[in-house]
Amino acid sequence: MITVSPSRRRAMRNYYRFSIFNVISYTFLAGNIIILYSLRLGATSALVGLIAASYQVTFVFSLVGRRIIERVGAVRLFGYAWLVRYLMMVPVLLTALPGIRDRTALSLSIITMGVFGFNVAKGVGITGTKPIVGEIPPSRERGAFLSNHHLVIQLGAIVTGIIMALVLGQESPLGRYMLLLAVGIVAGLFASYFILRLPEPRDAVASFAAGAGPGYRSAFAPGPFRTLASANAIAVFAVSMVQAFLVVYLKRVYGYADGTIVFFTVAGAAGGATMALVSRAVMDRVGSKPLVFGFMLMIVAVTVPLAIAPSVSGVWVLLFPSFIYFFFVMGQMGVMNAADNYFFAVTEADQRLDLGIVFGLGSGIAGTLGSFLGGLFLQTLEHAIPHSVTLPFSIHFSVAGVLIVLAMVRVTALPDQNSYPISDALGMLISPRDIRTIRLLNRLRRSRTVGQEHAAVAALRGSRSRLHVEELAARISSPSLTIRMEAIGALRAAPLTPYVEELLIHEVETHLFTTAHAAAELLGEARVERAVPALRSALDTNDYMVCARAMVALAKIGDRDSIARIESLLDRSPNPRVTIYAVKALEIFGSIDSLPLIFGRIDRRSEHFVRDELILSCSAIVGVFDDFYPLYTTFLDDRDEGYQTLTDLSHPVGGPVEVPDGLVDAHTDPRDFVRIAAGFYDRIRIHVTGIDVAPFIADAVRNRNVGRLERFRFFVAAIAILTVRLGMADAR
Known part of the structure; x- marks a missing residue:
């Protein structure tokens, strides 16, 4: 169950609304539509690369934003810069006019300058995004928030992409391009309005007035941010x-029309939405680092078929480029989303302004060089290999794939930062067990009532995944008894972390008569040695439940120094549960020296079920439980059948000793039985881990109070027969 303050929830809603209008505006103003429009007007590969590069170079202007933010604040800087951004595209509408569109150089110049201004304003405004976004969601929900933001963007891109595909077709009139551009500008105005309704970041504001130099220098110091x-x-x-030339690749190598290519971008948006759904479910569970690596791996996989450029026919004419766009955008957006979340994890609020600028500059410069130099590289290849349309693209995309592999190597050097190791996390994402656990944890996160929380925690019982341990740890401290019990129970099959172990030890010490016994049991099952002091102290409490569970827990941990205290409890406690758990603990210890005490405890007045437990534990300590148990249950169900089974088993087996005649038949006469049984045990040795237990049994048989108990007499006869048959007995 999570609680988000109304102000945070309102800010998150406004940010999502901004995202909706922003994606409408961006789709209709930038990216593929502007490249398609430029190609219609005669743009070359180099110019396409330059236009694409302008979307990255804008981050240089975040340095301008850094100087303005101190005076106007992050929100107003972001909002007003975004307003200017969309207004910069108004001149592009003029290129559809007859007097301008016929002048190719002028039209392309207006487009290039409009796009450049569009992105310059973005560069200025984006300065405020890291401080703002870093404080909108709670830190524990930041991964889900960022993924929801991307989900809104990608779903919006799907809708707007479909609209573009319907509006644009082969050789579409330029007026249709202008209509979409105009809608994009209007949507951008609404996006700016919702930016201005966001709250000003409080924790980061102190860094606005500070000098930028120390912040910039810290970016280059060795550490996770630099990596x-x-x-x-x-x-x-x-x-x-890759991105800048996918459209060019599909048009030149496969001959797709503009409208068809726009349809493929819808598949890309679907990939981005899928990324957001996946990341929303798993990022806060497995961490950001393995997702950065995994999505990079996905991009590498996409470059392979791009480099091969296979011939396609039939349904593959549509499926091949659709899959390319789907997985490429899924990987691209996934890397961006996970890297942003990792950025927030390794930076403090007062660092995010300057480090965010450096991070953005690095991305912008790299993107600019990738688009522009990629265009020059592709154009050079086309001139060098004029006889082939495909080969230049194959080389181009192969080089891109190799570079992504180099980036993956750098990712492996990042500290895990609340993430699982990459191999473990990727394994979790394909494990049905872990996927189920993730689904249940997300259900737990969305719970709004105690009943929903209880049901979600209960559903996690039995999961052996590591993913839910930390999430359930918070529930161990819940004020609700039922939630605490379910949380402890749900952790039973999971590996415990040191933090959870501390919580359980605290539970044993402070929650007597409620959940201490459940915590003690779990500590024993997990063999937590540092819980021994708390478990020993629990033996002296008035809470018989925790006392009982603590004895068994100490036995499972192997604290043999506790045997004397457990024997004392067995000897003096009148509580049936304490008696049963004490003898179970001694059984786990394999405490052969405790047999005389247990035999003595059998003769006391107590319920039959208590004696049954004592007798069964004695058989386990002697080492014949598996053979004795079915005989004993047969005896309890049907006395005569039980004795008949013993008689059948008592026939000579040709070993060093034989069961005396009449031992089983003497069960009807206690005195005769004591005489035969005691004499037999006096003549043999039964070695269990180097200790002869026959004298213990002989002494117990001679005890009048014990010998008169029929269940014990059956036990004595059965042990004699089984130890002989199993070769455990020999003559003295």
Whole structure:
């Protein structure tokens, strides 16, 4: 169960609303539509690369934003810069006018300058995003919040992409492009309005007035931020090489029309939405680092078929490019989302302004170089290999894939930072067990009532995944008894962390008569040695439940120094549960020296079920439990059948000793039975881990109070027969 303050919830809603209008505006103003429009007007590969590069170079202007933010604040800087951003695209509408569109150089110049201004304003405004976004959601929900933001973007891109596909077709009139651009500008105005309704960040505001120099210098100091920034820059460079020329690749190699290509971008948006759904479910569970690595691996996988450029026919004419866009955008957006979340994890609020600028600059410069140099590289390849349309693209995408692999190597050098190791996390994402656990944990996170929380925790019982341990740890401290009990029970099959062990030890010490016994049991099952002092102290409490569980827990941990105290409890406690758990603890210890005490405890007046437990534990200590148990249950169900089974087993087996004639038949005469049984045990040795237990049994048989108990007489006869048959007995 999570609680988000109304002000945070309102800020999150406004940010999602901004995201909706922003994606509408961006889809209709930037990216593929502007590239398609430029190609219609005669743009070359180099110019396409330059236009694509302008989307990255804008981050340089975040340095301008850094100088303004102190005077106007993060929210107003972000909002007003975004307003200017969309207004910069108004001149592009003029390129559809007859007097301008016929002048190719002028039209392309207006487009290039409009796009450049569009992105310059973005560069200024984006300065405030890291401080703002870093404080909108609670830190424990930041991964889900960022993923929801991307989900909104990608779902919006799907809708707007479908609209573009319907509006644009082969050789679409330029007026249709202008209509979409105009809608994009209007949507951008609404996006700016919702930015201005966001709260000003409080924790980061102190850094606005501070000098930027120390912050910038700290970015280059060895540490996780520098490693992240370098890995991200390499990845952005390679991704830009691919992204900028996918449209060109599909048009020139496969001959797709503009409208068809726009349809494929919808598949890309679906990939981005899938990424957001996956990341929302798992990022706060497995951590950001393995997701950065995994999504980079996905991009590498995409570059392989791009480099091969297979011939397609039939349904593959549509499926091949759709899959390419789907997985490429899924990987691209996934890297961006996970890297942002890792950035927030390794930076403090007062660092995010300056480090965010450095991070953005690194991405922007890398993206600019990737797009522009990628265009020059591709154009050079096309001139060098004029006889092939495909080969230049194959080389181009192969180089991009190799660069992504280099970025992956850098990612492995990042500290885990609340993440699982990469191999473990990727294994979890394909494990049905862990996927089920993730689904249940998300259900737990969304719970709003105690009943929902209890049901979600209860559903996690039996899970052996490591994913839910920390989540359930918080429930161990719940004020609700039922929630605490369910949380402890749900951890039973999971590996415990040191933090959870401390919580359980505290539970044993402070929650007597409620959940201490459950915590003691779990500590014993997990063999937590540092819990021994608390468990020993629990033996002296008035809470018989925790006392009983603590004895068994100490036995499972192997604290043999506790045997004397457990024997004392067995000897003096009248409580049936304490008696049963004490003898079970001695059984786990394999405490052969405790047999005389247990035999003596059998003769006391007590319920039959208590004596049954004592007798069964004695058989386990002697080492014949598996053979004795079915005989004993047969005897309890049907006395005559039980004795008949013993008689059948007592026939000579040709060993060093034989069961005396009449031992089983003497069960009807206690005195005769004591005489035969005691004499037999006096003549033999039964070695159990080097200790002869026959004298213990002989002494117990001679005890009048014990010998008169029929269940014990059956035990004595059965032990004699079984030890002989199993070769455990020999003559003295």
